[in-house]
Amino acid sequence: MSGYRLHDPTALLAGLVAPFLVARALVPFRTELSVTNEALVMVVVVVAVAAFGTSAAGALAALSAAAWFDFFLTRPYGRFVIDNGEEMLTVVLLLVVGLIVSRLAVRVRRLRTVVVADTAHLTSLRESARMAEDGGSPEEVVEYVRRELVGLLGLRGCRFQYGSLVGHFPRLEHDGGLWLRRGDRITQYAEWPDVETELRVFGGGHYYGRFLLDPLPGRPLPPEEACLVAVALAAQAGTALDTAGLSHQG
Structure with missing residues (x-):
């Protein structure tokens, strides 16, 4: 930052x-x-x-x-x-x-620096909310959020995967932390791992998909505020998908 x-x-x-x-x-x-x-x-x-x-x-x-x-x-x-x-x-x-x-x-x-970052975060959230309110398609909202996540989290890339829960990926959680859960073993990360990381998308209590984040391995995680904004952006994408009545898992 x-x-x-x-x-x-x-x-x-x-x-x-x-x-x-x-x-x-x-x-x-x-x-x-x-x-x-x-x-x-x-x-x-x-x-x-x-x-x-x-x-x-x-x-x-x-x-x-x-x-x-x-x-x-x-x-x-x-x-x-x-x-x-x-x-x-x-x-x-x-x-x-x-x-x-x-x-x-x-x-x-x-x-x-914090003020500038907070302003940028607010702009991202406001823009995604505006797109949903103006009747933008859920695909447009998802694509906007995908692009924002790349810049916000300093990623090499990011893709959205509908529905699937295949594989065990480290997960960016709602508290802004990055965790990997495998059975009884829980690992918390302080820096980006060398594998894709998932950010799950829910809307109306339903799971719709996940953003698969492609980070730069070994880099420190972004500030907690940026991670929380990423979670909020994913939630807005979920709301757009749910409002459009698309099929979901679970």
């Missing part, structure tokens, strides 16, 4: 290098700018790295900013030593504030 990884090398490199470059660029102006203004510039750099990188990159940027602020912008220049108590306090505050705002920036980005 996020596309960001905790140890993204590019983000970590930016967290290490960006504060150095900015602190070095401020050297010609260090006699003109106040220590507070210089520190604020470094905080902005930390926020920028955290906003476009990761929490680890933001923390690294805060540490790097404090170190290079000390080296380039506090006396004695060019050494990791501070003689002035006020400047020492500024460095400490820069580090603390940098760590706090980097964490906040990452959290804001994640919340934005």
Whole structure:
């Protein structure tokens, strides 16, 4: 969902290098700018790295900013030593504030991602409901849901199978979990298996078929919210099939 990884090398490199470059660029102006203004510039750099990188990159940027602020912008220049108590306090505050705002920036980005994802999920559900209400054929609703499942769950492919219950497949359940039940043995998955996974479709209490999901093996399962939306989409397909009065199993 996020596309960001905790140890993204590019983000970590930016967290290490960006504060150095900015602190070095401020050297010609260090006699003109106040220590507070210089520190604020470094905080902005930390926020920028955290906003476009990761929490680890933001923390690294805060540490790097404090170190290079000390080296380039506090006396004695060019050494990791501070003689002035006020400047020492500024460095400490820069580090603390940098760590706090980097964490906040990452959290804001994640919340934005969640809002975008939730909006996309709502659009999918609303569109499938609209198709059913406007008299779209059940086949059209099933096809729409099939396409949505591919993008929603990050699948290689997906097909709908009417009626059949042949075979033992891992099943995406109504609680958003992925389970395989064979006799008394129950297996729960934290990542996609290397076989097709079924998402059963019911309407009016009747079983009509199943979506057979073709995942990318070894990939982590999508967030629970996405799995629950997938279940809701399958339920809407079931409602469309039941409303059309198609034959069912059981």
